[in-house]
Amino acid sequence: MKISNETKIGALTCISIVLLILGFNFLKGKSFTGKNEHFYAVFDNIQGLANSNPITINGKQVGTVTATDGGRDMRRIVVTMTLNQTLDIPDNSVVTIVPSILGTTSMDIKLGNNSALYKNGDTILTKATMGTIDEAFQKIDPVLIEVKKAVGSLDSVLRNVNGLLDDNAKEAIKGTMLNLNKTTANLAISSASLQNMLDPQTGAVGKTMNNLSSVTGTLAKNNDQIEQTLTNVNKTTANLANLDLQKTLTTLNGTIDQLKTQLSSESGTAGKFLNNASLYNNLNATANKINLLLDDIRVHPKRYVSISVFGKKDKSEPLAVPLPDTVNAPYTH
Template structure:
């Protein structure tokens, strides 16, 4: 059996320990040495505290992690982030790797998938973007408040300047004049109140006289209460008589009369009946006009030639028939 020296055993154990240390370190960083992963890169201007081993997600599903962050070409504004994808998820070329954070401040890289037909391959670079931090969001919320506060302070400054202008020498003199005028007004008010007290005097005031007149009027009303009651009784009797009368019957008869009158007028407006024909049928009117013309001719002929209709002759001699004065007689 091969015997190993202590130095050899120590060397073997050292190599095994270093190997296990490297494997464990890589495992803690999220690297897998026994599977084929896809590596893609993203370039950011700032990473908002992104660290290696932070998760890479697609729609909330963890598909990999951040393995490395480097400064490109000694330019701090260009930070190269290495993303290792453990799950085989096709990533379209127009997708975006967006750095976001939750309420606890944990950073993640969210893959916003695009709609391109080509997909990223191992070693390709993806588009990059960064969500605003909580501080940026807070600044956006506070900016309107700060602007309003600035406007308020500006207004306060304007008010203070106005007050200073008011309190100058001229303004103080004007203020004193105003106070003197106010004193005069108060004295006038005192005189007015004295006059009002005189009017309210219970013995000689005008208001007391007015109340006395009102008392006299109410006394007269009280003295004539019986007469007023009689007048109201008479009015009540008159209204009762009207209420007990045959007003309803009279109104009903009047309504019936109006109805009959409407029916008669309606018949006159139609060609039913003689009156309706006379009023509405032109042919009847023309025939009547013609008959009246013939009747007038007959009467005229009777007047001119009476012997034609009534003949008296003692000697048997006939009179000659006289012509009518006019063959056509105008109806008057």
């Protein structure tokens, strides 16, 4: 069966019209599945809100605006919101209009925390918001008023000060400002010097920190030796602490007392040596005899040693008393 060109054109035209209607409804927010839910909100000012503007919850688009109706008096505008999915919206939720200077005005639903939910066709509570520009000017305007007042007050103060100051006071203020300039210049120089000191490469502080780092590095390398030294010191101090020094001192004192007793007593050998005069006299006599013998050998050596084969032995009388000694102390008798 052959299809005519007129039939083909008619079929394509019908298909195009259907697609156009479906696309228009889609742009308006209507769902093809028929699961749309409709809610309403009433505003005094919709701030440029129009059909097909998005409706968001927590930043996600969940529907679009499908109608705005203000009646004949336009005092209360009813906005029809079409959601393209079934959502649980608590009955204390609030819807607001979010204006935008550069973008598209949208509606935002702030979810509440009640367990009861809005039903399809209910009117959601609204909260009025100002436009972005109006809100900005409302915040800026009080600031501008306060700034204007402050400028006026400052101008009055400056006039009063200018009237009170004479020429001498003005010159003094000028000198003070010059001194302040010099002070700031000195501060700049001091700041530069401080910067040089703090320089990590050439500054004194940087070098000090490098030396400190070197010392700490050396200590870290010798940590084992230091710990061993401290261990030895601890052992030594522990050994000294364990010594019974009091007992040793007591014993030493007893020994000294015994030595004193023995030295002061004439019954012992040491006491007799120190306290008995006969030992001194005997030693003195022995020394005199030795001196006499030495002098006799020096004066008459042939009597004791023959140094000549043909010589004769010295038969003179031996010395009876030692010869006088002019260098050392004289002999005792």
